[in-house]
Amino acid sequence: MIAALILGLVIGLVLGVVGGGGSIVAVPALVYGVGMSPAEAIPTSLLVVGASSLAALVPRIRAGLNWPVILIVGAAGIPSAWAGMAVGRLVDPTALMIAFAGVMIIAGVRMLGRTTEAEGSCSTGPGGSFRACAPKAVVVGLLVGFLTGLLGVGGGFLLTPALTLFLGLGMRQAVGSSLAIIVLNSAAGFSAHAAGFAIHWPSVLAFAVPAILGSLAAARFARRLDDRHVRVSFAVLIFAVAAWVGSSSVATLILD
Numbered sequence: 001m002i003a004a005l006i007l008g009l010v011i012g013l014v015l016g017v018v019g020g021g022g023s024i025v026a027v028p029a030l031v032y033g034v035g036m037s038p039a040e041a042i043p044t045s046l047l048v049v050g051a052s053s054l055a056a057l058v059p060r061i062r063a064g065l066n067w068p069v070i071l072i073v074g075a076a077g078i079p080s081a082w083a084g085m086a087v088g089r090l091v092d093p094t095a096l097m098i099a100f101a102g103v104m105i106i107a108g109v110r111m112l113g114r115t116t117e118a119e120g121s122c123s124t125g126p127g128g129s130f131r132a133c134a135p136k137a138v139v140v141g142l143l144v145g146f147l148t149g150l151l152g153v154g155g156g157f158l159l160t161p162a163l164t165l166f167l168g169l170g171m172r173q174a175v176g177s178s179l180a181i182i183v184l185n186s187a188a189g190f191s192a193h194a195a196g197f198a199i200h201w202p203s204v205l206a207f208a209v210p211a212i213l214g215s216l217a218a219a220r221f222a223r224r225l226d227d228r229h230v231r232v233s234f235a236v237l238i239f240a241v242a243a244w245v246g247s248s249s250v251a252t253l254i255l256d
Contacts, residue, residue: 003033004206008048011207012214014234015049015179016056025237026207027100027151028245034203038093042151043193044200048208050186053179056215060176066169068130069122070177072137073159074184077145081185084149085192094252100151101246108238110161111231122167136167144181148189 007029014025026049030041088096122133140162159181163174 004203005210007033008207009210009214011049012052012056012211012216013218014237015052015211016215016218016220017234025241028097028241030207031097032244032248034207036203038096040197040200042088043190043197044204044207046148046186046190046193047199047204048211050183050190051208052211052215053182053186055212056219057176057179057183059216059219060179064173064176065180066122066173066177069133069137069163069167069169070180070184072134073141073144073181074188076138076141077148077181077185078188080142080145081149081188082192084146084151085189086149087146088150094249096151097245097249101242101249103147103151104238104242104245108235108242111235111238113161122163122169133167140166141181145185145188148185149192 007025011026011029026045027038027041030036030044031038034041036044091099122137140159144159144162159178160171160174163169163177164171169177
């Protein structure tokens with residue numbers, strides 16, 4: 001129970017600061033820290049991260065959200081989340097965790113990469129064009145939604161770079177929009193996994209309450225932090241978790 005409280009707080013802080021990345025830590029934390037199976041950890045992660053993202057979104061609403069992008073990316077992610085869930089049920093759980101470690105390494109590299117503030121076709125500024133934006137937003141939504149269903153991730157660790165680099169949103173708007181999309185993706189992913197899943201409320205609440213409180217607190221103080229320092233720290237955390245998950249999964253394969 002103590003492990004769930006601590007890990008939930010860490011996930012909430014990560015979500016509140018960078019607008020994503022909670023699920024990429026939540027699934028391995030639930031599996032290796034709390035003792036859940038991957039089948040239990042994925043829907044639990046989606047439930048907790050969705051609620052935490054909603055809490056972190058509230059302080060950012062005044063900063064402005066890009067609702068057309070949120071709705072397009074979120075809508076495209078719903079059917080692909082169901083497709084990812086169907087594929088995930090055909091994959092061995094240990095192999096799924098190894099794939100998770102690989103995705104985390106890619107995410108860490110992306111976080112270390114430079115992000116730009118140049119406005120593109122999906123921005124709300126003068127250079128914005130809905131006709132040019134919509135196809136790119138659909139592609140981003142399909143990719144992130146599939147990963148949501150397959151690996152139980154909300155997609156925020158990919159969303160913020162994608163919204164900034166590919167769709168041309170400014171960093172502040174990208175973080176808030178990412179949180180809104182995570183809420184939609186998490187709801188879609190949870191609905192895909194909910195059939196036959198019995199929620200263990202003590203574990204969920206022990207994980208969710210500190211995550212929500214942490215995300216609220218972190219979102220309020222995130223503006224005081226330097227973006228580059230946040231990205232580097234998050235990348236280091238991702239690499240550490242990837243090494244932990246990868247080594248544990250490989251050891252499981254060897255012992256089996």
